[in-house]
Amino acid sequence: MDIRFGVIGSGSWATALTKILTDNRQPVGWYIRKEASIRHIQARHHNPHYLPSVYFDTNLLTLSDKPADIVDASDCLVMAVPSAYTAATLEGLDRKALRGKKILSAIKGILPEQNLLLNEYLAREFDFPLADYYTVMGPCHAEEVAAEKLSYLTFSGENETSTQQLASYFTTDYLNTIINQDVYGVQYAAILKNIYALGAGIAHGLEYGDNFLSVLIANCADEMAGFLRKVGIRNIAVGVHEGEDPVSHRRRANYAASVYLGDLLVTCYSLYSRNRTFGNMIGKGYSVKTAQLELNMVAEGYNASKCIYLINKDIKAEMPIAGMIYHILWENVKAGSGFKQIESYLV
């Protein structure tokens, strides 16, 4: 019983995921916003804007610039648009349009206007059940997938068997898949790592060295684990079933695994990430506005720092590092004096 996949989005990560599926000979419906890109892919067999070295067997692709077309024709929607555009992309759909389908989220971020994870947004707008919601996360530069360098992706879902089944469509000789059940944790980890990568950039801009960077990132890993543990415990309180041991359930998440620590490392140590570049300018004394104008983009860690700051009012994890990055970015605390305080927290 095959799943009909529909990929929503045409950036580098959407393109990489489509490559993986089609390398497994899966037919894919693909929503691409720009008609010109669709024509280019049909004529020239590759996405002109992202991962242009990846060539597709177009017999496997059904392209459309209308989300509803792809949604209707799919059993599983792979959501791979930037979090800031997700709501707008789904806007025209009927409230019942997603009924009976699976959603696989590849969105590494929070919907900024709503301050919601995608599953929370889908529940609110489409009555979409968590049982049909899955995520694909992990340390994965799309460029390395394009080059078929071995990478690891973690699929998360409430039900192990169906998560495993979904993951199997993405397993290739250059892609190992892992599954877990920590749907909330993996999404928050993907958001948090952008904040910490931006912080690593600030530290670099302030001319701290490699010794300090390693201390900072180790402490970020610890802070992240503390937050995720609290999120996990909260979800267990809601989601644990009669007779299940909440502690053993919680223990299942190993925060030194690829989808948590691995993703933090690849992002913080990537010299060319937006978060790092943006943070570097902040560390050098530029204002947020100037950094945005200069780089002509918003680093994901910027919005994420505010989202997590607000969410943590409820979660109440100890987050002196992420908290201070928020204060630096949103409340005009000077990077230098903010990091002086961070220095004193580190162990």
Added chain:
Amino acid sequence: MDIRFGVIGSGSWATALTKILTDNRQPVGWYIRKEASIRHIQARHHNPHYLPSVYFDTNLLTLSDKPADIVDASDCLVMAVPSAYTAATLEGLDRKALRGKKILSAIKGILPEQNLLLNEYLAREFDFPLADYYTVMGPCHAEEVAAEKLSYLTFSGENETSTQQLASYFTTDYLNTIINQDVYGVQYAAILKNIYALGAGIAHGLEYGDNFLSVLIANCADEMAGFLRKVGIRNIAVGVHEGEDPVSHRRRANYAASVYLGDLLVTCYSLYSRNRTFGNMIGKGYSVKTAQLELNMVAEGYNASKCIYLINKDIKAEMPIAGMIYHILWENVKAGSGFKQIESYLV
């Protein structure tokens, strides 16, 4: 009541530690093997071979090429010779020579011929008590100390108060000190990280990418924590005092802290480390012998892999990564096929 320090060793790390002490206006006895280096330091105020940019106030230094001179005149010996030469350096000393003194070990390795940690060797050869033994560990490129880039060092000892007192002599505006009681764990962490850094080098030589590297290092962090937890539990079984709770004792070690995870990160992500360079050649298919001849040195991770392999026969931690690196380096397993197996362990 001041402590008279004696630094044993004249490499870059010994030179950095001497700088830290003399920056705090501490007089330092300094054992340096080569008389020519002593004359150079006296005449030109810097070590000609290591960190030559660091200038010393020679009024604070008492230099000698005889270890016994420095040992006799010191209350606390800072051991900073390579682990392979430690036994030879201490050889001429009387069995009672260290009585009543403190030893602060800055040696990041195991004594290879004896396969012992320094404290174990000192106990055997000098009846030296663990209560007077301290370590200074953490992610610390000596070059960044020379440049006065903020770094963090962790001092470990059985007694918190005296460990704190010792650490205070090393606290400067560019050096934050942390203390813990995990004397065994910090030493093993320093050894393990060299094995994993060598493994990161092999992965690079085999042309794995950054995605894989982050997955590998995250799993190394987990494997290290598993080993250290077992070491901690074993020491608690021996060392825990009546009425003390072994679990809360064990919990004190946070393996995401700088001295554990931080040191692993700075070593694995350092492009210019010996372990990385050596591993890279192994990954590219050179034999251990060729790599050693070509690089004219032995990477610390090479001996460490065998030491830990032997020690783990007793500790019995799950170490598929460190174990396979041992098999590759010492038992002629091909790097490529060894890493194929490692791939399957990673999560």
